[in-house]
Amino acid sequence: MSQPSPEVYEEGRGMDAHNQVMRELRAEKGSKQYDPEEPTRVWIDEDNTPDGVVQSLTIILNTGGCRWARAGGCTMCGYVAESVEGGSVGVDALMSQIDSCLEHEAEEADEESPLVKIYTSGSFLDEREVEAEARRRIAETFADRKRIVVESLPDFVQADRVSDFVDVGLETDVAVGLETATDRVRHDCVNKYFDFADFEAAAAEAESVGAGIKAYLLMKPPFLAESEAIEDMKASVRRCADVDGCHTVSMNPTNVQRYTMVDDLHFRGGYRPPWLWSVAEVLEDTADVDCIVVSDPVGHGSDRGPHNCGECDDKVQLAIKDFDKRQDPSVFSEVTCECEHTWDAVVERETTYNLPLAE
Amino acid sequence: MSQPSPEVYEEGRGMDAHNQVMRELRAEKGSKQYDPEEPTRVWIDEDNTPDGVVQSLTIILNTGGCRWARAGGCTMCGYVAESVEGGSVGVDALMSQIDSCLEHEAEEADEESPLVKIYTSGSFLDEREVEAEARRRIAETFADRKRIVVESLPDFVQADRVSDFVDVGLETDVAVGLETATDRVRHDCVNKYFDFADFEAAAAEAESVGAGIKAYLLMKPPFLAESEAIEDMKASVRRCADVDGCHTVSMNPTNVQRYTMVDDLHFRGGYRPPWLWSVAEVLEDTADVDCIVVSDPVGHGSDRGPHNCGECDDKVQLAIKDFDKRQDPSVFSEVTCECEHTWDAVVERETTYNLPLAE
Amino acid sequence: MTEYFEVHARDGAARVGELRLSESVRTPCVADEFVEDAGSLWAAERDVPEGDESVVTMLPHRGFPRGTDERVQESFAVTYPDVDYPNGAVVSPETAEDYGADVYALSGSPALVDYASAFVEEVVETREAIPEDSALYLSGVATPRNVASLVYAGVDLVDGHRAVVRGTQGTYLTTEGEYDVDDLDELPCACPACQTSVESFDREDCAEHNLNALRAELSRVRRRIGDGRLRDYLEGQARHEAFGTGVLRGLDQQYGYLEERTPMMRESLLLAATEDTIRRPEIQRFAQRATERFTQRITDHPLLLVPCSAAKPYSESQSHRQFQDAAKYRAHLASMTSPIGVVPQELELTYPAQHYDTVVTGRWTENEISFVVDVLSRYLEQTEYPRVIAHVPEEGYREICERVEAQVDVPFEYTVEDHPTADESLVNLRETLKGESQIRVSEKEEATLRAVADFQFGQGAGDEFLGEFDLRGRYPKLQAIAPDGEQLGALVPQYGTFSLTLAGGKRWVASDTPTKTVEIDGFVPQGSVLAPGVLAADESIRPGDEVVVEGPKAFAVGRATTHGAAMADATRGMAVEVRHVEER
């Protein structure tokens, strides 16, 4: 059988095409100017950690945006323009953002959050994004907290960089946007160019200094049928859980963001976000793994977010959130809806040439 | 229940209406001049008589036509204009017609026919049609034959007139166009105004001088559904057979003649001639009566004559002709056709408000 | 008096009804199972049958086959006895009248099966002669293909006779055609009779299939009537044989019969898929009222003609917002549309102006063009505008305007370059209207209420009946308030009609505008007026019309659930949904 895939990879043609299309889409968006002194977003939440469910402070730092995304980048990601135009953000500006986040926390929460999570729409550990000095000052700022999570591509997960946090006494986790354990899907459907082996290496590197890894998975990138998406996630969760140092998996269903390839497909009828039943199915199926598995469906129940029939979306979302905290798969046996039959039929019948079979 | 029928009869309204319509129809036809020296028609055939099946000479005398028909007359009869314009035909002219018939017989047949049948489209025994002198001369002319049949309405069947034939040594039968034994049907559907009692009286009168009676019945006058027509005939055959002196019944299905009410109904989709299966059904059902029962469907197989589906018409016609000679009802069990199912359905389902149910 | 038949739903001349036998039956349906024929008087004298609550007894009758002369029918006419069980009379178009029967069988009908025009005439004639709340029965006629047309014309009962007979003849009937059973290489049907191999499928199976197909089609038809969408169905279904198309067009020519029975509004969308849609009573009625009854109240402003929009009401569409932004409300706006014609802005809510869905074809046909030309010309003849601004696209619209321009006096100006919402077009529109004064919102809103009243109650009603009033509410939820502060009525945004208060009803009665009145007996209606309580009803009342109810004990306003003639005629079922009532 003449397999086109090797050629695709050799020549990088698939990536080129994806990137070309994504760049055009992003160009349509135009760019807004963001204030480099303000974080992109900040909020207080609760999270399930190896230490139990605790209050968390989540920060999306504005670091100049994801380099990969500028080249084209992930087919589902619309965050790219939510960053300062031009490139990098200086140390002072970054610290101003952190101050702003602390003020927010002080206003919104009664106490300091034991858990702090820092995302950048890129890699916090990439020194082109966040200079080493800024990284260290941030580690110091949060030294009195219990646990910190920082986001990074596997490439930048280096022992010395991670140590900055471990060394100030923080339980440290590196959050990696692995998306899927299947390289083929990550490359062809997500257009994200590292391999599962890189993830494993990053985990080893983090573990070497006593840090942990939190894997972020993406349920149902474009071009996959519902059943393929489910199988891909089940396998990915299990493979992540088997990686030493990876104690948490956050599996998140795709939502349709503007100015992305997914949006384009969705607009023309070629993409439907996953069913919430699919999310539940994966969580339930992988409940036996030795790892915290959580999911936080964004935009649930809407046409652009993961959804079921409209009747049961809130119920199922609630069950998922409950599972996130308690990791008890029996929560899913308590929600039912007539649309499960539709979902069954879709899982049985949907292929990449007839998707989406149901709205 | 308020029965309209008594009023109808009292006032003669039904008859008036029928007659009015029929007169108009006949007026449309216009009239042709016929030669009073020539018979309307003459032919050689075979007939089943109390003496067995014999050769017959049938004569339709042109006697000036049926008086009743001139007033309107029978709803199915189109013969009225086949007669001389103006009225009566003299004795000499009638005898010329008889001569002409004898010539025809001499030409067409090897021997003289033992049976002679004389019809007039009216009443041969009505002296306004055929003067007594002509009647007697005709009796003489055929005195060497075995049997004679003359047609008459019951009113004119008087012992002295019939005797003219008996007295020359002829077996004599009077053919009466009874049409049906049911007075109501004869009046309302056929528009023929004498009663069954008149027929019975005529039979008694004929018998009193040693003559017999041959009853002519009409299967399916207008306004009857197929099943009604069948039942009417079954009852009629039996009632005729019970009349002393009536040794033969000729039951004939209606055919659609031009310039008649039946034609008008047929043209507008309100009349279908009877099925040949219906004829067979009556013959088979009444085969046990002590009387010869025959039928001679005219125009069988055509849209305007009695017909079945078109496939089997000739077969069934043949069976009827066979029955005519042998009176053996088993002939009918030998013909079958898929259209019997259709006929069954029609017999079961046809009413006067949904006829005709099938072509 | 009809005691055993009641009409529950109507869709034009078609009805869903109920035969209250010991086991109740929904009509239209196959009737032979519960019809018992007491026999024909042609064949024999008959006693009055004993009857039975479980069947409809066809009383002894004389059927008159098609072609029976009128004089013969007259002299053999039957009078039917009064009986106290479900009964049927046999009639012909010539003899049809009220015999007090529940069911009327139309004799001679099998002959109509190929003659659409004769069929339409006979059914309409018979239907109009027999009581509204009796069932019309056509025996020996129905096939799966024609039955929707039969029912559309006003037939309530059919039977399986024809379907069975055709089956015995080896004719396989479907909703779209008929096949010789010997010619089938497979059985194109899912009914139980067809769950066999085509080789072993015999004529008995064929008859059974035909009956199944007929029953299924009737079920579909009942459903369509309930949904108010039988006509939509028929515009497709009728194509399958000349008879169906003939019935559809024949009935469109029986406008009076059909229009009287056609509701003033429907919940469902009207699907404009064929050009026959133009001839629907709903469309013709709208065009007629929007031209003949319309009084121009916004005077001294130009007329602005714009294309319709897919979004409804038009004024909420993006394109119309852009037009008004450019026009700055300086012109009286009317939308041009197929199949509705011309919709002045006051009537944009009024059924079916915001209740149709059309198959976008990208091209106007000649029929559509000439229809809109006709309506627009009539509209302009009834009104007086100083100028007409035609802000319309090239395709179709422009041709219509040019044809109309040639027929009328008022000058047309064209403002569209390329596309109506193109910047240049909008600038043209703005420039063209510069200097014209703006129409005030209150002026427009008052005109809307009055125009709706004209449309609904008759020409002049907007002034004569509504008289002076103050506006309350925000468009489209407008109310008319009398000078004494009492509300007269409100605009119903869903249908663009007026719903009256008691004060409104009284003002109507007092005005010169002819009132659509339902006279009732001495009772005070609660919630609804039932047909037996109706003494008389105005013939102009259509299903859905606003009516005044008057009786010795009560005065009320409400909405007619059927047409006036039916209300007066019927002995069962609803007549008026009462909105407000007061005792007298």
Place this chain on the structure above:
Amino acid sequence: MTEYFEVHARDGAARVGELRLSESVRTPCVADEFVEDAGSLWAAERDVPEGDESVVTMLPHRGFPRGTDERVQESFAVTYPDVDYPNGAVVSPETAEDYGADVYALSGSPALVDYASAFVEEVVETREAIPEDSALYLSGVATPRNVASLVYAGVDLVDGHRAVVRGTQGTYLTTEGEYDVDDLDELPCACPACQTSVESFDREDCAEHNLNALRAELSRVRRRIGDGRLRDYLEGQARHEAFGTGVLRGLDQQYGYLEERTPMMRESLLLAATEDTIRRPEIQRFAQRATERFTQRITDHPLLLVPCSAAKPYSESQSHRQFQDAAKYRAHLASMTSPIGVVPQELELTYPAQHYDTVVTGRWTENEISFVVDVLSRYLEQTEYPRVIAHVPEEGYREICERVEAQVDVPFEYTVEDHPTADESLVNLRETLKGESQIRVSEKEEATLRAVADFQFGQGAGDEFLGEFDLRGRYPKLQAIAPDGEQLGALVPQYGTFSLTLAGGKRWVASDTPTKTVEIDGFVPQGSVLAPGVLAADESIRPGDEVVVEGPKAFAVGRATTHGAAMADATRGMAVEVRHVEER
């Protein structure tokens, strides 16, 4: 090369075919039962599957959902392995080409289900890119209501996915609509799933019903294709949703695609029930050829325009006999008719001039009028008559003539009072033509043969190709005999076409008239030429066309059973029915 799919019958773009699996299957049909998906290459690498003669194996593929950018499709394009079992390839309109598969699944199709114009474009584009004798499969699209439209466009395989999914959602599908199952008060269907009470009817039943309804509709569609009457069906069926109407009209605009596949003649009558009929390829082609290809040979006589007759051919009708009795054959007669246009007497036999049945409505619509106006004007521009005698009734015909009169130079004279067959009209006609010379029968008959040749073989063929000939036979059974006594061909009365002898075929080849040639391999065809033997075929060949067959070993004449492109493309099935053959 396609080995497992063969087309047996065509009706325009629709086909009845056969999938030669271990158990053979008739298409169009529901395919999911015998389609096995070897999986997507997006999710995993895949080995070449082992395959199986009992199913169609969809080879490992990358589906491109609708909206996938062309560049992405290009770079992820899949090449399919050659396998020796029934197999399918997944394509999109952008990637479609001959992959040697038996079945081509069009990816992204569920998104087309509401977009008729996109659907038509994508199907036409794909159909034209994949081999003629491969099956086009649309997955997840079919419903009982839309499937006839899908097939009409050229789809061979569908599946039950959408019907089942809609069933699980509680949507009850029928050929004319869809209903919320909770909203049904009865089950309007005779299928086994519906033989239960509506109360106990659950979503599983609903899915089963939907599948039953889909299968039954497909069976009906297969039958209609076999009968050559799918279009007639669709003109009704398509009305039930915007999609169907959109497909019908969209395809009419794809005239080339449809015309190429539309046969030159059919045994069945063409039912003209809607105005869409005017846009049928058969009608448009006739109008085009009857005007553009027609050469006026009966010169120096007036043109006599008469209304068409219900009886066909026209010349055998009573009315046309009366016209000719009055006209004494002194004028060239042409009939005016909707939906055919204008039929000069020479073409009265030619399909579809004597093969249509029209719904008599008693009125012409604007569309019909302007169509006939257009055809008649074009006809008169191509010809030169000294005068036109319009012996036509008032309604419609007269208006057409008057409109045309205004556009052309030749004067019109009107001879009808009241009705064309009224005595006075016939006298007028006789008087008007007094003094004109009579057309000889032989002149008329020769003109007929030449006109038919023009129509069939191309403008000028009547002279160039037929050349000199003698007439033999009695109209309509005419033969053309070469001066050397050899017969060239005969007129086929049933279709009004020429059937050629070998001598005729040779004269065609020798003439300047472009020959419709089918080139074959080195064999002598017996009875028919099968597709694998065809090396090349003229693209202008239409199903039913007269063709010349040439090969190194044989010369033959016959009738094409499919269009030229399909013949050249196909690897199975009939190409030409050979009438005469000689060895070389």
